[in-house]
Amino acid sequence: MARVSKNQSSEAAIAPPMAKDGAIARLVTLFGSLGRNRDKRVHYVFDAGDPNYKEIILPAEAGIHSIALRVPAAAWYERELHDQYGVEIAGHPDLRPLIFHENWPDGVHPMVDAVESVPWSNREYRFLEVQGIGIAEVAVGPVHAGIIEPGHFRFSVVGDTVLNLELRHFYTHKGAEKLFEGRSCNQGTLIAESISGDNCFAHAVAYSQAVENACRIDIPPRASAIRLIGLELERLVSHISDVGGLCTDVGFSVAASYATRIKESLLQASSRCCNTRYWRGIAVPGGVRVDLDTGKLLELSREVAEAAREFSDLAKLILTTPSIQNRFETAGILRQDVARDLAVVGPVARASGMDLDVRRDHPYAPYDQVQFDVPVTHYGDVMARARIRVEEAAISARIIQEAVNGLPAGSVLASLDTLGELQGSSAVESPRGELYYWLEARDGRLTRCHVKSPSFQNWPAMPFAVAGNIIADFPLINKSFNLSYSGCDR
Amino acid sequence: MIFEVIERSLRQPNRVIPVEALLGNCDGSRMPDVIASQLTPAISQKLVEVCPTAAFRIEECDGWACLKLSYGECIGCGKCFEPGEGAVVAAKSFTLCGNPKDQLVRVWDLERRTEIAPLRPEPGVVREQIHRLLGKALNVRQLDAGSCNGCEAEIAALTNPYYDLERFGIHFVASPKHADMLLVTGPVTRNMAEAVRATYEAVPAPKLVVAVGACGCSGGIFAGSHAVVGAVDAVIPVDGYVPGCPPTPAMLVTGILKVLRRRIAK
Ligand code: SF4
Ligand code: SF4
Numbered sequence: 001m002a003r004v005s006k007n008q009s010s011e012a013a014i015a016p017p018m019a020k021d022g023a024i025a026r027l028v029t030l031f032g033s034l035g036r037n038r039d040k041r042v043h044y045v046f047d048a049g050d051p052n053y054k055e056i057i058l059p060a061e062a063g064i065h066s067i068a069l070r071v072p073a074a075a076w077y078e079r080e081l082h083d084q085y086g087v088e089i090a091g092h093p094d095l096r097p098l099i100f101h102e103n104w105p106d107g108v109h110p111m112v113d114a115v116e117s118v119p120w121s122n123r124e125y126r127f128l129e130v131q132g133i134g135i136a137e138v139a140v141g142p143v144h145a146g147i148i149e150p151g152h153f154r155f156s157v158v159g160d161t162v163l164n165l166e167l168r169h170f171y172t173h174k175g176a177e178k179l180f181e182g183r184s185c186n187q188g189t190l191i192a193e194s195i196s197g198d199n200c201f202a203h204a205v206a207y208s209q210a211v212e213n214a215c216r217i218d219i220p221p222r223a224s225a226i227r228l229i230g231l232e233l234e235r236l237v238s239h240i241s242d243v244g245g246l247c248t249d250v251g252f253s254v255a256a257s258y259a260t261r262i263k264e265s266l267l268q269a270s271s272r273c274c275n276t277r278y279w280r281g282i283a284v285p286g287g288v289r290v291d292l293d294t295g296k297l298l299e300l301s302r303e304v305a306e307a308a309r310e311f312s313d314l315a316k317l318i319l320t321t322p323s324i325q326n327r328f329e330t331a332g333i334l335r336q337d338v339a340r341d342l343a344v345v346g347p348v349a350r351a352s353g354m355d356l357d358v359r360r361d362h363p364y365a366p367y368d369q370v371q372f373d374v375p376v377t378h379y380g381d382v383m384a385r386a387r388i389r390v391e392e393a394a395i396s397a398r399i400i401q402e403a404v405n406g407l408p409a410g411s412v413l414a415s416l417d418t419l420g421e422l423q424g425s426s427a428v429e430s431p432r433g434e435l436y437y438w439l440e441a442r443d444g445r446l447t448r449c450h451v452k453s454p455s456f457q458n459w460p461a462m463p464f465a466v467a468g469n470i471i472a473d474f475p476l477i478n479k480s481f482n483l484s485y486s487g488c489d490r
Numbered sequence: 491m492i493f494e495v496i497e498r499s500l501r502q503p504n505r506v507i508p509v510e511a512l513l514g515n516c517d518g519s520r521m522p523d524v525i526a527s528q529l530t531p532a533i534s535q536k537l538v539e540v541c542p543t544a545a546f547r548i549e550e551c552d553g554w555a556c557l558k559l560s561y562g563e564c565i566g567c568g569k570c571f572e573p574g575e576g577a578v579v580a581a582k583s584f585t586l587c588g589n590p591k592d593q594l595v596r597v598w599d600l601e602r603r604t605e606i607a608p609l610r611p612e613p614g615v616v617r618e619q620i621h622r623l624l625g626k627a628l629n630v631r632q633l634d635a636g637s638c639n640g641c642e643a644e645i646a647a648l649t650n651p652y653y654d655l656e657r658f659g660i661h662f663v664a665s666p667k668h669a670d671m672l673l674v675t676g677p678v679t680r681n682m683a684e685a686v687r688a689t690y691e692a693v694p695a696p697k698l699v700v701a702v703g704a705c706g707c708s709g710g711i712f713a714g715s716h717a718v719v720g721a722v723d724a725v726i727p728v729d730g731y732v733p734g735c736p737p738t739p740a741m742l743v744t745g746i747l748k749v750l751r752r753r754i755a756k
Contacts, residue, residue, distance in 0.1 A: 101681045115716035142685050145664030147632045147646045149639055150682060171681045172636040175717030187542050190567055194711050197640020197736065254499050260650035261505060267647070271518030275580055277738065278640065281520060281567045289568070317494065486638045 011090045012058050013065035020049045027343045029452035030077035032085040063088030073343035084111040099170045130156035130164050142171045149485035160470040165463035172489040180449035185211045185418045188446050196487030201230045202430030204283040210437040211285035214424025215416050221408040223287030224365040229403050230279045232396040237266050238431035239389040240311050242482045249476045250327045255318050262307050269303035287413040301404035308397030315390040328383035332465040332477030342461045345454045346433020351385040353378030358429035382480040418444040455488040505651045515740035516584035520566035523581035526603050536573040555600045562594045562707035565735035587741045588730040588748025627659035631669035635686045637676030640736040641703040647739045666692040677705040677712040678719045690726040701728045704735040
């Protein structure tokens with residue numbers, strides 16, 4: 001277990017654990033919860049390079065000491081903790097409200113206070129100001145041009161060049177973590193699926209695994225094989241869509257439209273296979289809700305093979321087109337040290353030289369049985385992020401083929417005993433990277449469920465990739481991160 | 491290089507789905523349908539118990555016990571199929587997309603096992619009608635009021651080569667000031683309420699508003715959250731509703747065209 005030290009002042013503090021290379025271990029997540037007597041606690045989860053994550057729990061009634069200056073990745077988490085739990089955080093460089101906007105009154109913390117009728121307020125919010133001669137501010141959002149989610153971007157520019165980008169998110173904050181409380185373990189899946197709709201299956205699986213880990217059960221092999229097929233299909237669809245989106249943003253509309261067609265063919269194949277285009281309502285704690293027909297899965301796998309072949313052909317065209325290379329290369333570089341400081345995950349991390357993948361590093365069934373490569377490159381630009389996705393798409397397609405061909409027979413749902421006090425966690429490599437669920441339940445009802453989404457983790461890194469680029473490249477750089485607003489805002 | 495691009499696009503087969511095959515289609519949405527003859531009070535009771543969003547309710551109408559299914563609240567989770575013991579199945583077609591709120595509900599008489607006031611099927615829209623409806627083209631602005639992005643993904647799919655919304659003259663525009671219709675997704679969050687109102691104000695009259703998805707219709711799975719104001723109609727007036735979580739592109743097309751037809755018929 002971890003070291004908990006008291007520091008000079010009355011606030012509690014932790015010493016972040018070290019990884020094998022001597023650096024501070026990667027912060028996975030940081031969140032609050034309430035103990036038996038509704039006493040506030042803070043959970044720190046680190047990845048020190050072992051298969052198991054390291055969790056440190058700190059009593060927080062008297063406040064805590066910020067770790068943000070040593071672990072910059074903790075900065076947003078601590079702000080969220082401050083908003084949601086009202087935990088005092090000493091030494092944090094920026095404790096402006098993060099989740100709740102001007103309309104939210106000071107002093108109301110939803111995870112501890114009554115929120116039946118919260119009055120509307122009009123408090124102040126100050127953006128950072130970049131001062132100097134010739135600096136202009138450009139404000140974009142929350143409503144953007146296009147079919148995308150809302151968020152606010154505040155650019156400070158000199159001419160065309162972005163000096164600083166400040167994010168203001170949480171427009172789509174729906175109080176999801178609070179909404180889990182009181183739901184049955186089974187129904188919690190429905191909220192998990194609606195945290196980030198395009199990665200709904202990864203959320204459903206991560207949530208379900210957390211319940212299964214809490215109950216200490218294994219699910220039937222056929223169920224975990226079906227989950228694997230769904231997870232890899234989601235990654236394939238997501239990566240195809242992202243690469244197509246990059247083409248849209250540079251005006252290569254033939255390729256963009258080609259990508260949307262390949263994506264749609266997979267969604268329709270899913271619909272024929274399991275009557276859901278995005279694999280909603282399939283994963284539940286204990287396995288999968290209904291068995292899928294082996295014949296239909298074989299048909300799905302043929303569609304996957306065809307889509308993968310077409311996509312690799314398309315990707316070759318995209319990545320060798322000189323005008324595309326010109327736009328993608330050296331645009332939006334995320335430096336490896338910044339990526340590390342902010343504990344970035346997923347394809348974005350792998351494109352900046354961080355070799356991590358939950359499927360390999362913290363394996364969950366049945367990935368321990370699957371052989372696959374984890375592509376890593378260190379250029380950190382838009383091109384690198386595109387290439388990583390192209391390579392991963394091909395790997396996912398191959399994993400799906402193998403899983404369908406070797407599909408075990410048997411049942412797909414194990415029964416769960418959710419009586420008593422339960423606590424469990426689980427991580428999944430979603431298309432955007434590490435997704436982590438932590439939950440607590442009493443007699444079958446959730447008392448707490450925390451969701452660490454890869455988007456919450458990666459958003460703070462995006463402005464670092466944008467700084468120094470021209471503002472016209474922002475949509476492209478933003479797209480190459482492909483972060484979910486709803487997943488971040490929850 | 492450019493020749494390769496041209497050659498490729500010429501080689502692409504035509505994938506457009508004919509409009510007749512889209513209207514009323516709900517494949518992949520898992521919208522439930524009720525087989526009235528199989529319905530019993532015991533089954534109905536079970537449906538009410540399993541439904542996570544209270545889309546199924548038992549109510550008394552005219553002295554009879556009735557089963558109500560409010561599609562605006564249904565998230566298509568499929569949890570009612572098994573306990574329905576054959577009385578609930580995945581719908582083969584779904585024609586309520588685009589309806590006003592009071593016409594999103596179906597009611598069955600549990601005593602007589604019949605549907606009360608079944609909705610008359612809409613007359614099928616034919617190609618010429620669509621061209622008459624849209625002769626002057628329709629500009630649509632999508633507005634995310636706090637969705638999970640599932641609905642966005644399906645709206646974005648409308649522009650792919652299978653649905654090709656542009657063939658009807660329906661076009662997505664970048665500014666509300668250029669829009670005839672707002673497609674609003676998501677429950678309206680507290681943090682978005684002001685922006686939703688402002689966007690609605692910016693649309694020139696006559697403005698059509700379509701609430702999209704279970705969240706847009708009723709708040710869906712997020713109904714009752716402290717961070718959510720409510721369904722879209724809690725904040726701005728709505729002309730038609732498209733249920734589903736998320737609604738499929740075919741359901742969206744059905745809904746958009748129906749709202750438009752109602753407006754033109756007025
Ligand atoms: S499919 Fe719809 S009606 Fe059936 S249980 Fe789910 S939400 Fe309720
Ligand atoms: S209706 Fe469903 S898909 Fe649409 S925003 Fe709500 S939860 Fe997401």
